[in-house]
Amino acid sequence: MKNHIYKSGMLALFAGVLLTSCDPEIDGPSVSAGTQLNLTKYVAVGNSLTAGFGDNGLYREGQLGSYPAILAGQFAEVGGGAFVQPLFTEAQANGSGYLRLTGFTSTGSPITSQVTTNLARREQNSPLLTKFTDPINNLGVPGIKVADVKTPGYGSVQGNPYFERITPDNAALQTYLQRVQQSTDHTFFSLWLGNNDVLSFATAGGASASASNQITPVGVFESNYSDLVNALTANGQEGIVATIPDVSVVPFFTTVGPQVKQSLTANNVPGMVAITGAGQTRTQFATAQINAPTNGVLFTLTSAAYAPLIGTKTGKYWRDLARQVSPNPADPNIVRATLQNLLSADKGYAIDTTQLFGVSAGNPWPSALLLDVAEQTLVKDATIAFNNIIKAQATAKNLAVFDANAYFNGIQSGFVANGVAYSPSFITGNLFSLDGIHPTPRGYAIVANEMIKAINAKYGSNIPKADETQYRAVLLP
Amino acid sequence: MKSKILALLGSTLLTGTAMAGGYQVNLASQRQIGMGHTGTGLNTGTSSIFFNPGAMAQARNGVTIGASFITAKIGYQAPESNKTIQADNPTGTPFHVYGVYGITDKLKAGIGVYTPFGSTVKWGDEWNGRFGLSELSLQAIYVQPTLSYQITDKLGVGAGLVVAFGSVNLQRVLPVQNSNGDEAKIEMDGGANTTVGFNAGIHLQASDKLSFGLNYRSKINMEVENGDVTFTNVPAAAGANFQPGTQFSAALPMPATLSFGIGYQASDKLTLALDISRVEWSAYKELRFDFTKPVAGNNFSANARNYEDVYIYRIGGEYKVNDALAVRAGAYLDKTPVENGYLTPETPDADSRGLSVGLGYAFSEKFGVDASFLYINKKERTDLANLSGGVPGTFKSIAYIPGIAFNYNF
Structure with missing residues (x-):
């Protein structure tokens, strides 16, 4: 009799143990790069957005969460190769320094303070940053315009410190275009450039007489942009280009x-x-x-x-x-x-x-x-002209387009993803960092997913999307 | 501006959700689980207290105690993702205790304690749906004193008063982060007020071979008042939105269930049964929490559920190998009450298929053991969850439920 209890009990137990070890499988659509894409070597060309700039600074956390880094991580799921970024070291993790939210005034304005420790400055009070001259896949240079890409010495000590940082000492006068042209073995690229050609004028309120704060002439933009695209597609490579958002839709x-x-x-x-x-x-x-x-x-x-x-x-x-x-x-x-x-x-x-x-x-x-x-009209007209050039180049070279202009105009009234509300509102909208122009790491992840959507649509690939909730929004004091 | 910015911090709380969906737990008797959880048309012994009080008048005096051990596995995949996340659910242990005593030959009194509703799901604090749900534990315990009367040789009626107790604990992550990057969290915890309902049934032995039963368990509205709301990791700047000492109240319907069952004594050894139940899930319209202090600027949070009434179809059989040993098998199809667009991670419900086997062994006239094993497989379901404030994606659930019960008759 006892034997029977034992047997039936053991049988139930055995069946339970056997079956409980199986987890349910979900047969999602299988991910792949498709037949048209080769993602083994991806290079990213662009400005601060590509570098992972945010909170008015470039620092390690932002670099690790840059949209090219997120894209490369997803590409790795479908055969993508290694992606090297010019990361600041852990010891110099705060890079250029950046803004931190420390509180709110009695009238409710955010109070920010500048992070000044663990910077990557070569010397105190110098804009120059610790060099990184190893080969890299992320060529994002904060501040660069399309107008700058053929300027010799842009990477010299008198030039843009972010480009100087990644420019080898023996090629100090190399232009950005020449640096891009050096990359010949990439198989895929992203190109998101042109924002600063209108933005530096706009953020200065159109008040600056300085040459660097003027809107780029359309002819210069067209010539320089097509040179960049030609360099990146010299061997028939596939890629994605992105348009310039309207300045009027950012919290700034x-x-x-x-x-x-x-x-x-x-x-x-x-x-x-x-x-x-x-x-x-x-x-x-x-x-x-x-x-x-x-x-x-x-x-x-x-x-x-x-x-x-x-x-x-x-x-x-x-x-x-x-x-x-x-x-x-x-x-x-x-x-x-x-x-x-x-x-x-x-x-x-x-x-x-x-x-x-x-x-x-x-x-x-x-x-x-x-x-x-009057100033806004100049900005708007230039934005439209530049975006037309970008889209025309994409059509000519059969490239994917992330229409950032349409995207950011389309989310003005906000949206909800994974139970979190997003909008272009400053601080509360979760998308934009404390400088009011650059996205938060969460915002960059959402941008990366939009790019994946555009790439999949263009090339028939099925690259999986990233989990944007793993990237932070605005940190509150 | 302060009020505006600060009021908006973490305001997405209200886009999230809470609590369970198809949270009925049909595990009321090991013998009947083995037979696909049929039993409305049968004389199931002491468990007639649950299945059909009308048949309880035929039960022998006795006590049954049993429990099931639910291992539920839920997999989730976000839209356009290739990563499957598994919920880490603790083992659930629904139980039942029944006792029947004959006052006269025809009139019997009984009492049952059982757990017809409940849900435990634990997704953790890292998955992409954590702002909707990280963990939920919902329990309902019914205590049912019952009387049953055999009106004629063929016809029995019975009814019981159901006294229900319950509790809920719900946790989710809030979309605000402190300066260390830690996300805030809300935990709602409360016990339900004692509520009453009833369970009534008729049992008809139409012929030697054929019997019918009809059973109705009424809706019970579980209400939590003054449940505790606990916030953790809330950044000081958002403190006004998530105040300590906040309490909540909420209500959750335990839907009415109407069942019709047929029993067929095919031979001395073989009993067959068929049940059809209608669960009036449409009582579950929305999940609403009312707060004593505004949470993210709102005094309440409400999410639509709009469940629909569903039918459950069950078949089962028992074969008596000899006087002591019985073997059982059954199957059922449980349609989901969750309509498209309303899926939630609390109960990522889908049409479910259940397959069961069971063994019964009588060691003596008085003492017996029933063992059961139930396998539940819910259809893989992809949903936008755009109407419930849930988490979009694909869910797939399976459950393995062994159970054991002891009967003692006197």
Whole structure:
């Protein structure tokens, strides 16, 4: 009798153990690169976005989560090869330094502080970074424009420190295009370049007279861009190119304006007076024009500190500027002289700080803090022209296109993925980092997945998508 | 601006979900599990308390105690991914205790304690759906005092009062990260108020060979009041959105079930049974939590469920090898109440197929043992989960459920 209990019990137990070791299998569509793609050597060409820049800096965590690194990780699932990035070392993990969120002011503005430890600076107070001259697959150089790719010495110590960092000492005058042309054995590439050809003008509020802050002429863009594409497709390689998003959809331009608009509306202020361009010329705009879809004006994120001063008698902006541009910021007398020049009518901007800031011709809103109608038109026209060139090149070479312009315009009202809400809102939207322009690591992962979608659609491949939730959004204090 | 930014931190809580879906657990008797969990039309002994109180009047005086050991395996694959994630579910142990005592020849009293609903699923804090669910444990225990009366030789009726207890523990990750990159977490934990319902049935022995049964178990609405909400790792900047001392209330219906069963005594040795149940899942419209303090700026969270009523089809048989030994087998098809677009990781439900085998051995007139083994295989199901705030992707569940029960008659 006992035997029977034992037997039946053991039988049930045995069956349980036997079967519980089997996990359910899910027969998803099998992943593959398809018949058209060879992903054994992928190179990424581009600017800060390609380098993994975020929070106004390039640092190791951002590099590890760059969209090319994420793409390469997914390519590895379907035969992709090794992908080397010019990573900062663990000891110098903070790279160029970056912004950290440390709190919020009593009025709710985010407070950021600059990370200054464990940097990769070669010397104190020098922009130059620890060199990385091994062969690399990620050629992303923060700050680079299409206009820069044929500039000799762009990688010299007087040039772009990020390009200097990866340029061998014996080739200091090599152009970016020449560096790209050196890569002949890649089998796949990504090219996302051109953002800075409009963005550096736009983020400076169109106020800078400096040559580096002007919009690139369309002819230069076309010639340089096609040279890059020709270099990358010299051996018939496949690849993906990406378009330039509208500047008006990033938090850098969408955060302060709506607050100003709300405050002006509440106080029945019909409009503001601002300086336009690099000179003294005044321009007026109506409150309703702020962040309006047509004839709109955009406030920069850098104007957040001055927006609460609108309508007061203040010269704070000009005092701050004087300290910044003065030849000797430590000497109060020299700073004072600089300020007098800035305020003067003959050498500066003809400012009377006893008038009401932002709402009077005597004390107008500074040009650098505003992308006005005329400036925005320039940016928009250039963006459209550049994107047409990018798409035409893609068509000519039969390349995949990630239409970043269409994508970012399409998500303005937000979306939900894996139970997390995303939007272009500053800090709360999870997509954009603390500089208001570059994505968070989570945002980059979402971009990488959009690129995978475009690659799969173009080449009939089935590259799996990455789990974007494994990458962080904004860290809160 | 402060109020706006801070109020929005982690506000995606409300896009997530909670609790279980097709969370019925039909494991009420080892003998009947072996027969595909049929029994409404049969005289199943003490377990008639559950299957059909109308048949309890024919049960011998006795006590049954049994338990099942559920090993549920759930695999998940995100859309356009090639990685399968396995939920790490602890072993579930639904149990039952039945006792029947004859007051007269025709009138019997009984009491049953059983666990007809419950769910435990543990996805962990790292999978891509963690903002929807990382862990859920839901339990319901029914206590059912019952009376059954044999009106004629052929017809018996019975009814029991169901007193239900329950508890829920739900954990999910919140989409806010502190300066170390740690994600915040919410845990909701509470016991349900005691609720009452009923279980009633009629049993008709139409002929020597043929019997019929009809059984209805009423809906019971489990309500949690003043359950505790615990937040961890919340960054100070988002503290106002996730306040300590928050409490929640919620309600979850345990749906009514109407069953019709047929028993057929094919020979002295062979009994066959067929059951059809209708589970009124449409009672489960939404899952709603009300909070005593705003969570992410909202006083409640609600997600649509909109379950539909479903039928379960069961067949089973028992063959008496000799006076002591019986062997059993059965199968069933349980249609899912979860409509397309409403799949959730709490219960990634799909049409399920169950296959069972069982053994019964009577050591004496008084003492017997039943062992059962049930294999459940749910269809692989891909869903956008866009209507339930769930997690899109493909789910596949299987379960292995051995069980054992002891009977003592006196």
